[in-house]
Amino acid sequence: MSVLFLIYAFFCLQTHTVLIEFAVASEPNEEVKIEVLYMPENCTKKSKRGDLLNAHYDGYLAKDGSQFYCSRKTKSGHPHWFVLGVGEVIKGLDLGLDNMCPGERRKITVPPSLAFGEKGKDPVPPNATVVFEVELLHLTRGPRSIEAFKEIDRDNDKTLTKEEVKEFLRWEAKRLDTKKDESYFDDVVKDVFRRNDHDGDGTLSLKEYNVLGHDEL
Numbered sequence: 001m002s003v004l005f006l007i008y009a010f011f012c013l014q015t016h017t018v019l020i021e022f023a024v025a026s027e028p029n030e031e032v033k034i035e036v037l038y039m040p041e042n043c044t045k046k047s048k049r050g051d052l053l054n055a056h057y058d059g060y061l062a063k064d065g066s067q068f069y070c071s072r073k074t075k076s077g078h079p080h081w082f083v084l085g086v087g088e089v090i091k092g093l094d095l096g097l098d099n100m101c102p103g104e105r106r107k108i109t110v111p112p113s114l115a116f117g118e119k120g121k122d123p124v125p126p127n128a129t130v131v132f133e134v135e136l137l138h139l140t141r142g143p144r145s146i147e148a149f150k151e152i153d154r155d156n157d158k159t160l161t162k163e164e165v166k167e168f169l170r171w172e173a174k175r176l177d178t179k180k181d182e183s184y185f186d187d188v189v190k191d192v193f194r195r196n197d198h199d200g201d202g203t204l205s206l207k208e209y210n211v212l213g214h215d216e217l
Ligand SMILES: *[C@@H]1O[C@H](CO)[C@@H](O)[C@H](O)[C@H]1NC(C)=O
Pocket: 041, 042
């Protein structure tokens, strides 16, 4: 999945994490255990909710140490790109990968309530505690971050116009060396505004843009 697609998806899909967080809140005794296996000397940037992370992770069953997942061995062997803190990965990883530096390695032990639950998910059996060994390779501030909003908001007036969004998409496509027609950008912008411009004034406010972690403002 390309980063551009992720950005598009984030403009267009409302996240549904409220339910997940609610479910987790009912199990206050179960916590994620984090052990740092390797910490790079230079830790300049730390992960937070809404960031795009690129990581390798191997999954093991705590019960017998058997491996049930390895991102290095899947079809393409590519590390995964995902957005932190929004339910794209299991809750235990959303919590366990917070505040992590690129280059850092962690062992994260996740109770079943924050992993695959009472039902499990083949090949993970029901009620299984799982252990992940994760290496964070790259981190970029995600499309729902205040950094991204500011980047798009070129005139810094705290609203995004269609032209600003389109300019940003063009710039991203160029940066990622993805060739797209003008009509593609027009369609994306149209779709973004149809879904997000709730008051129909032709611009996106911070609230409409749905920046994660408003408290930073
Ligand atoms: C951190 O990185 C910078 C530049 O990337 C380098 O000059 C510096 O020596 C590094 N510091 C340590 C403690 O490795």
